[in-house]
Amino acid sequence: MLKVKNLKKLYGQFEALKGISFEIERGSIFSLLGPNGAGKTTTVEILEGLRKKTEGEIYYFGKKTEFVSREIKEKIGVCLQKTELFKELTVIETLKLFRGFYKRGFEPEAILNLVGLKEKAKSRVKNLSGGQYQRLVLGLSFINDPELIFLDEPTTGLDPQSRRHVWEIIRNFKNQGKTIFLTTHYMEEAEKLADIVCIIDNGEIIESGSPQNLIEKSNLNVIVEVPKNEKTRHLGKIFNNKVIIETKDVRKTIQEILKVGIENFIVRHPTLEDVFLRLTGKGLRD
Numbered sequence: 001m002l003k004v005k006n007l008k009k010l011y012g013q014f015e016a017l018k019g020i021s022f023e024i025e026r027g028s029i030f031s032l033l034g035p036n037g038a039g040k041t042t043t044v045e046i047l048e049g050l051r052k053k054t055e056g057e058i059y060y061f062g063k064k065t066e067f068v069s070r071e072i073k074e075k076i077g078v079c080l081q082k083t084e085l086f087k088e089l090t091v092i093e094t095l096k097l098f099r100g101f102y103k104r105g106f107e108p109e110a111i112l113n114l115v116g117l118k119e120k121a122k123s124r125v126k127n128l129s130g131g132q133y134q135r136l137v138l139g140l141s142f143i144n145d146p147e148l149i150f151l152d153e154p155t156t157g158l159d160p161q162s163r164r165h166v167w168e169i170i171r172n173f174k175n176q177g178k179t180i181f182l183t184t185h186y187m188e189e190a191e192k193l194a195d196i197v198c199i200i201d202n203g204e205i206i207e208s209g210s211p212q213n214l215i216e217k218s219n220l221n222v223i224v225e226v227p228k229n230e231k232t233r234h235l236g237k238i239f240n241n242k243v244i245i246e247t248k249d250v251r252k253t254i255q256e257i258l259k260v261g262i263e264n265f266i267v268r269h270p271t272l273e274d275v276f277l278r279l280t281g282k283g284l285r286d
């Protein structure tokens with residue numbers, strides 16, 4: 001569906017992308033996961049034709065693509081990180097307006113159902129909540145019935161409930177046979193939604209695979225989390241005000257923790273966040 005080989009982007013002297021490669025299978029959710037400034041938006045906007053690449057090859061639908069043509073744009077949907085809509089239009093008017101940009105696509109009413117905004121059809125955009133606004137933006141990315149949809153950090157700034165709602169919509173897209181390119185800095189989002197995750201840091205892909213495969217490949221053991229204080233800070237890696245201890249021998253680790261007087265600890269399986277911490281030595285939101 002989409003293949004990228006050795007993609008590089010320079011902003012002046014600064015190498016924002018250092019030659020990244022990946023391939024996205026039809027019908028899958030592909031996630032580019034990385035911290036702020038890793039190069040996610042740069043990658044997405046090059047693929048959408050909004051920025052120029054410095055070097056590298058892009059293949060869309062099996063064909064090498066030098067620029068993103070009108071024909072390709074008809075087949076892709078885009079949800080940018082910051083999408084400005086006309087505040088005075090109603091939800092349904094907005095959908096009709098965007099539908100008019102394309103030759104083919106969904107009926108605006110069908111999109112309302114898909115993103116759960118039927119009751120808000122006649123509300124003005126300026127009166128929507130943050131989560132409703134984002135759902136409208138998601139619906140707009142789907143209006144031309146695209147084969148491939150780019151979602152650039154679609155849940156940033158949303159509360160947990162709205163985020164879950166957006167996840168459901170993304171799963172709905174997938175169930176309709178669409179391919180999704182999702183960028184996120186929420187590891188939980190990538191872990192829950194993605195078939196394949198590429199972890200990007202400083203313009204380089206440092207690991208890729210299914211979430212489960214990444215966790216298995218990292219050879220992480222059981223994780224024990226304790227609060228960070230003077231007694232615990234030497235026990236493991238510090239992250240988000242906690243000390244993260246990787247261990248093969250949970251019993252021994254717990255004995256050590258109890259010995260220093262800590263009784264509130266959590267024992268859990270490793271997550272993508274731990275994989276990221278192991279690979280980069282830092283957290284995703286540092």
Ligand SMILES: Nc1ncnc2c1ncn2[C@@H]1O[C@H](COP(=O)(O)OP(=O)(O)OP(=O)(O)O)[C@@H](O)[C@H]1O
Binds near residue numbers: 014036038043
């Ligand atoms: N137009 C630009 N000119 C110069 N540097 C830029 C430009 N756009 C991005 N950068 C730099 O390139 C790097 C990658 O930025 P990019 O926006 O792609 O990261 P990101 O992973 O999308 O981050 P975020 O999660 O914050 O959106 C950053 O160091 C950024 O400062």
